[in-house]
Amino acid sequence: MKPPVKNQRLMQGNRACVEGAMAAGCRFFAGYPITPSTEMAEILAAELPKLSGKFIQMEDEIASLAAVIGSSVAGVKSMTATSGPGFSLMQEHIGYAYMAEVPCVIVDVQRGGPSTGLPTKVAQADTMQVRWGTHGDYYAIAVAPSSVLECYEFTLRAFNLSEKYRTPVIVLMDEVVGHMRERVILPDPDQMTIIDRMKPTVPPEWYQHFEINPHFVSPMASFGEGYRYNITGLTHDPFGFPTEKPEEIKQKMDKLKNKITHNLDDIIQVRAEFMEDANIAIFAYGIVARAAREAVRMARERRIKVGLIQPLTIWPFPDQYMEHIQEQLDLIIVAELNQGQLIGEVMRVNRGKTRVSSLTRYDSELITPDQVFEKIREEK
Amino acid sequence: MPIFSEMTHKYLRAKKKFPNVWCSGCGIGTVMGAIIRAIDHLHLSRDEVVMISGIGCSSRMPVYVDFNTLHTTHGRPLAFATGVKLAKPNLKVIIVTGDGDALAIGGNHFIHACRRNIDLTTILINNSTYGMTGGQVAPTTPFMKIGTTAPYGNRERGFDISKLAMAAGAPFVARGTVYHVVQLQKLVEQAILKKGFSLVEVISQCHTLYGRLNKEGGPVEMMKWQRDHAIPISAAGKVPAEKLKDKFFTGVLWDIDFPEYCEEYDKVIALAQSLAEGEGVRVKGKERE
Numbered sequence: 001m002k003p004p005v006k007n008q009r010l011m012q013g014n015r016a017c018v019e020g021a022m023a024a025g026c027r028f029f030a031g032y033p034i035t036p037s038t039e040m041a042e043i044l045a046a047e048l049p050k051l052s053g054k055f056i057q058m059e060d061e062i063a064s065l066a067a068v069i070g071s072s073v074a075g076v077k078s079m080t081a082t083s084g085p086g087f088s089l090m091q092e093h094i095g096y097a098y099m100a101e102v103p104c105v106i107v108d109v110q111r112g113g114p115s116t117g118l119p120t121k122v123a124q125a126d127t128m129q130v131r132w133g134t135h136g137d138y139y140a141i142a143v144a145p146s147s148v149l150e151c152y153e154f155t156l157r158a159f160n161l162s163e164k165y166r167t168p169v170i171v172l173m174d175e176v177v178g179h180m181r182e183r184v185i186l187p188d189p190d191q192m193t194i195i196d197r198m199k200p201t202v203p204p205e206w207y208q209h210f211e212i213n214p215h216f217v218s219p220m221a222s223f224g225e226g227y228r229y230n231i232t233g234l235t236h237d238p239f240g241f242p243t244e245k246p247e248e249i250k251q252k253m254d255k256l257k258n259k260i261t262h263n264l265d266d267i268i269q270v271r272a273e274f275m276e277d278a279n280i281a282i283f284a285y286g287i288v289a290r291a292a293r294e295a296v297r298m299a300r301e302r303r304i305k306v307g308l309i310q311p312l313t314i315w316p317f318p319d320q321y322m323e324h325i326q327e328q329l330d331l332i333i334v335a336e337l338n339q340g341q342l343i344g345e346v347m348r349v350n351r352g353k354t355r356v357s358s359l360t361r362y363d364s365e366l367i368t369p370d371q372v373f374e375k376i377r378e379e380k
Numbered sequence: 381m382p383i384f385s386e387m388t389h390k391y392l393r394a395k396k397k398f399p400n401v402w403c404s405g406c407g408i409g410t411v412m413g414a415i416i417r418a419i420d421h422l423h424l425s426r427d428e429v430v431m432i433s434g435i436g437c438s439s440r441m442p443v444y445v446d447f448n449t450l451h452t453t454h455g456r457p458l459a460f461a462t463g464v465k466l467a468k469p470n471l472k473v474i475i476v477t478g479d480g481d482a483l484a485i486g487g488n489h490f491i492h493a494c495r496r497n498i499d500l501t502t503i504l505i506n507n508s509t510y511g512m513t514g515g516q517v518a519p520t521t522p523f524m525k526i527g528t529t530a531p532y533g534n535r536e537r538g539f540d541i542s543k544l545a546m547a548a549g550a551p552f553v554a555r556g557t558v559y560h561v562v563q564l565q566k567l568v569e570q571a572i573l574k575k576g577f578s579l580v581e582v583i584s585q586c587h588t589l590y591g592r593l594n595k596e597g598g599p600v601e602m603m604k605w606q607r608d609h610a611i612p613i614s615a616a617g618k619v620p621a622e623k624l625k626d627k628f629f630t631g632v633l634w635d636i637d638f639p640e641y642c643e644e645y646d647k648v649i650a651l652a653q654s655l656a657e658g659e660g661v662r663v664k665g666k667e668r669e
């Protein structure tokens with residue numbers, strides 16, 4: 001018998017997600033009940049007041065993200081959680097938070113869609129909505145956990161990225177990751193790196209809330225701190241006042257883009273397993289990556305040189321890594337719980353360098369290791 | 381060329397943002413003046429005032445005033461304000477919104493803000509139309525009035541905003557007009573001082589669109605209409621019923637007390653923490669008082 005491990009707990013993914021949020025310093029949650037994310041609201045309704053934080057149940061998901069943005073503008077780390085139908089409603093304010101450069105975290109526990117779809121069943125069909133859901137040019141950051149421990153770690157990281165880059169960050173989960181229970185040993189919060197938004201060091205009369213600087217990220221004063229500035233969803237100048245001058249518009253749009261695209265090395269994380277000698281790769285994220293991992297093990301036992309590429313940040317897409325790794329590959333199998341979304345991104349980067357094959361499932365059930373293994377045998 | 385008093389000027393982003401977007405003769409500037417005078421009279425500091433708006437002509441106001449200003453999305457300023465106020469209850473949060481913003485696209489947020497009773501002050505400027513987009517019918521356009529999207533006459537009824545707010549639970553509801561500008565300042569002051577959700581509906585004029593489409597004249601004629609159709613609530617019961625036709629009451633229409641949400645939430649925090657301590661659970665970082 002193994003000796004008991006200190007601090008180990010049996011925990012649900014949704015619980016681990018909000019534990020990670022609280023460890024990151026989240027002290028405000030506004031949300032609306034929706035399966036399969038509701039546990040997060042319930043847990044935080046009980047837990048946040050213990051930390052002198054606040055929880056509020058809003059009238060819908062549109063209002064939920066609005067309240068989250070309002071709270072963040074007032075200086076409190078804030079989040080909301082939802083699933084597909086609610087995530088659709090949040091697109092308006094994801095765009096607002098991006099334009100107004102307000103840090104916040106949005107958790108999307110994916111379920112089957114479209115529309116009301118399958119409230120209690122798993123899917124990964126919001127993959128592209130996360131990237132392209134809001135209107136206008138937009139550069140998304142989304143992290144994608146595949147285990148209960150990762151729900152904790154990645155949510156904490158989502159807050160760090162959000163604070164660091166002053167932008168909304170999505171935690172893209174799914175029904176199985178959210179609802180499954182696993183044994184976890186949560187890291188000591190004191191050992192985790194916690195990033196807080198940069199504060200201005202200049203006096204108020206010099207302060208520009210959307211200052212243009214070489215880092216593309218402007219220091220952020222909160223309401224009530226003596227820096228009286230304007231925030232708007234209208235395209236604005238560095239002071240936050242609406243502008244229609246082409247040079248100021250371009251400057252703003254470039255700033256929004258560059259703060260993501262100039263920091264890809266810091267943002268993007270890819271987990272590569274058995275890729276050193278692989279000529280076949282399975283590309284899968286979230287819960288599907290775990291089935292793929294088992295399939296890779298089965299294939300390796302049969303001396304098939306297959307490896308696993310698991311994007312831990314689903315957006316921005318790991319273009320650079322894929323460009324590099326596909327040089328050694330003959331085949332990439334993209335496994336996903338939808339009718340084929342990420343495969344388009346893989347093929348965009350691939351440009352015909354290797355064969356790219358699709359393994360999809362969208363009947364509410366998980367892709368199994370056997371299915372992935374069969375696919376490897378068929379295609380190799 | 382508008383002339384501001386020295387007092388008003390202190391509160392304006394005069395160098396940065398003027399001239400403004402409003403038509404000359406519009407009522408919104410008058411409302412802005414009343415809000416500024418109310419804030420000055422109450423000796424609120426500019427740092428503690430947050431002005432939040434949605435989308436529309438009236439919602440452009442925050443750009444021009446030197447407070448913490450948040451110009452949000454169409455219909456949603458109350459939802460943003462909910463987050464701001466909960467995060468920092470010491471801030472004085474004033475929402476400036478229009479009839480289309482608050483009652484059509486933002487209707488849901490409006491009734492829930494009334495019901496929830498967070499200490500927010502909402503100034504709803506009602507000009508019976510969508511000004512910014514060019515004179516379409518609003519949820520406040522009266523029956524058979526003309527809008528660009530109701531060229532044959534509006535076949536819907538307009539909301540009675542004050543009754544709606546009262547029914548939804550708002551503890552403080554007042555109505556003023558652009559014409560009665562001294563009264564308006566007092567109503568705004570009372571609304572700011574009220575602990576809880578307060579609404580001031582301001583009857584305003586859009587002569588450029590609504591007035592022209594409905595042949596109601598210019599700003600002077602429309603303000604005379606306000607003068608002739610407003611009846612102080614204090615006169616209710618004294619005016620014979622036949623004289624009340626097409627008229628509206630002004631003043632404080634409704635003022636009751638109900639527990640304010642932020643104060644209630646402080647009790648939630650105290651309860652949760654005392655229960656947690658009772659269980660021997662370590663309560664981390666009471667950093668936000």
